[in-house]
Amino acid sequence: MSTVLEMRGITKAFPGVLANDQIDLKLNEGEVLALLGENGAGKSTLMNILYGLYTSDEGEIYIRGSKVDIQDPSDAIDLGVGMVHQHFMLVPVLTVTENVMLGNEPIRNGLLLDRKKSAGKIKEISEQYQLDVDPESYIKDLPVGVQQRVEIIKLLYREADILILDEPTAVLTPQEIEEFFKIIRTLLEDGKSIIFITHKLNEVMEIADQIAVLRMGRKVGTAVPSETTEKELASMMVGREVVLQIEKPPSKPEDKVLEVHDLEAMDDRGNKAVGGVDFDVREGEILGIAGVQGNGQTELVQVLTGLRKPLGGQVMINGKEMTGASPRKILDAQVAHVPEDRQQDGLVLSFPVSDNLVLNTYAKSPFTKGFTMQDEVIRQTARERVKEFDVRTPGVMIPVGNLSGGNQQKVIVAREFSRPIKLLIAAQPTRGLDVGSIEYIHERLIEKRDDGTAILLVSTELEEIMSLSDRIAVMYEGEILDILPAEDVTREELGLLMAGVKKEEN
């Protein structure tokens, strides 16, 4: 088996971080190389170097045995390297054809775009690889699964034979993932070679031929799926033993804390994003809301926390009417919120850790007396919280934006958990965190639940929902299709619901 790509001694430093440190990598023809590692381990950096978006400080790249110099993406494209980015690189207001031909446009009459020729080629490719898309449709009208096919067509259109796929399954339902793996197998049969970036262990075990594990910018090991286990890979990724399945005692749900009836809300563009949902959350239980990203979860959480006006329906918290109440009023009703986008909505990045720890209580005693904030009290409290919640920071006066993602999230958790709360609304609480931080946050959530807090957990990670929740609600296109007890639901059932397929009740 011949080697199509070899990277030797790749090193790349960003200010303050060594993102890649002497990394060697080898990809064989017709194989899938899984690049496994936590967020921030340097996977994307390494691939961006290969694709010419970054230039490496040191190291050499060989493609089919000859040394190459990749300065920008067009060099990579010329060498047959193509990349599907984690965030799709598609222009929403252009058609599939326009997106695919961009940068490589056929021309007729010496000047005009030859859309027909492109569309024809796209049709051919989509037939050959069973990537069903309509070249005339606009990207903004297509579901994410189809958009991903367009991304793959973009690579094939440029006749790439080394395909880099950066976290391709993050936006897909379990069924779509199966479909996606089929596409990958067709590509392999056709002699393409694939680098598959992920942090999902089960996917690696299923699809990879070779595995390379990165941790903190270094390659810490290689493996083949037949000779390793998920547990082994996880400890390689994290650098220590990890608990993959969290232990939790059965829940003891009591009074209803949050009741939602027929709630409706619009998204920013004025389309109905939440279309009449009903559910409740009780003391001492975790209600998980599963669903593919963009099915109204964001808007639902915004309405519940007072950040978005509802269109209709009712929200009751602790038996009190809270429909359309202000965020302050909701905070005062002992509701805590871990927002989906922690940098945008959870923290003021340029403020010190200490101030961020009192964003919800700064106006109350003992942090404020009369008109003035009590800086000394705030700092002293911050020092205690930092210790208690194990926030790794050089000091409490450091801007919170300088901390790592995991530690930023711990600051939010410390702030939200440090006052008496009845209801916790946690949206994507572990997104983008390393395994260690995820473990920590999960333990804290269970702990809060056992203290009698009602918890609404919104997550697009099915694993997270399944391991933490007591009941699971599945959201699809703004509606809750079903609410199921967590102990006897299967991954497949949830996957079908996430794709909008509701079982006929016979």
Place this chain on the structure above:
Amino acid sequence: MTAISTQKTKKRNWFTREKVYGILFLGVGLFIAFVFAGGTESGLMTTFGLTPPRSDSLSVPDLVFPSQASLYVFSIICIFFGGWQLARGFKKVNIGLTVVALVFVVAFLAWAARGGSLNVTSLMANALLRATPIALAGLSGVLCERAAVINIAIEGMMLSSAFSSTVAASVAGNVWEWSRVFTLAFGLAMGLLTGALLGFLLAVLAVRYKVDQIVAGTAINIFSTGITSFMVSRILVEFQNLNQTPIFQKFPIPVLSKIPILGTVFFNQNLLFYLMFVVIAVIHIMLFYTRWGLRTRAVGEHPKAADTLGVRVYFNRYVNTTLGGMVAGLGGSFLILGSVGRFDEVMTAGKGFIGLAAMIFGKWMPIGTFGAASIFGFADSLQTKLAILNVPIPSQFLLMAPYLITIVVLAGVIGEATPPAADGQPYVKE
């Protein structure tokens, strides 16, 4: 509880944009009936002249009709549209709006010219001529913003270009005594060059140094106002022959200019006017049918996506902003060489900004921008005609017309205008 909140929602929903339009249409109808028709003595006739004096076109008879009776007819049309809108609603409310606005304008003209005569054809011809610099300003905006560079410096670019056109053409004509054609060409070239240079400057600030684009644009505007006013007071006041250029004369297009009405409006204007249509067509075709256009639109919407496909984002923005500056420069030169032939301090008088409004109204489309610019040009032209007609409206209010229309259009009519997604955001290559 649920019932109450649903009711609340319904109450709020009744007062929609559609209903507001219906009421507005009714109001317009009543206004025409009471103010225009009511203020007109019966028996007066309105004359709409259709063939301007000294015109090339074949003549058509003037339109003469009773003022008051016609105003009542216009009023009934508007009231009917208002009632229909309230009761049934138009599928596309903008169609109703367009009709009512047109009827209102015609009614207004019929009222203003009651017992007298107004030459409608020359009004239209003048409107388009006045729309030309506004349209060019708008096209400059289209070029820049399609590549996501906000250009609020159009005003300044036009002003500087107008100045350099003036000086260049004056020097060539009066000092070097070049022939007319070369003088005009030289003045135009210098205007374009000035615009291009300022466009390039904006690109350097916005693309290379990632300066806030509003700040950079404002700086160019202030710089242009300052330097041209200074030069006027220091140089042009003293050397009058540096502020005197020939202008592009009317150039009737053979045959076409003979068509009644249309011939006068479209085919009996100066060369710069025709050039504007060429610019519109070229930009439209380039944007939507060529490689450059596809890349520009991608760069304006999602520069990173373009970058990952090997499109040179910075290069594209440099080119577009420089070309945009050049088109603004053409607009500036038009104010001199296509119009008055001499430079006055701050003579652009907000045309660059009105051009930006036209661009937004025209949804960042070249042809739409021209359409919107014609509306502004019409308001501008109307204001001068009415001053002659002795309309009982203070002249200061008439002078406000173009700006008032700009405000109304921007605030009320446009609704949702979506700029290119990356508009105004510098692209940071990692």
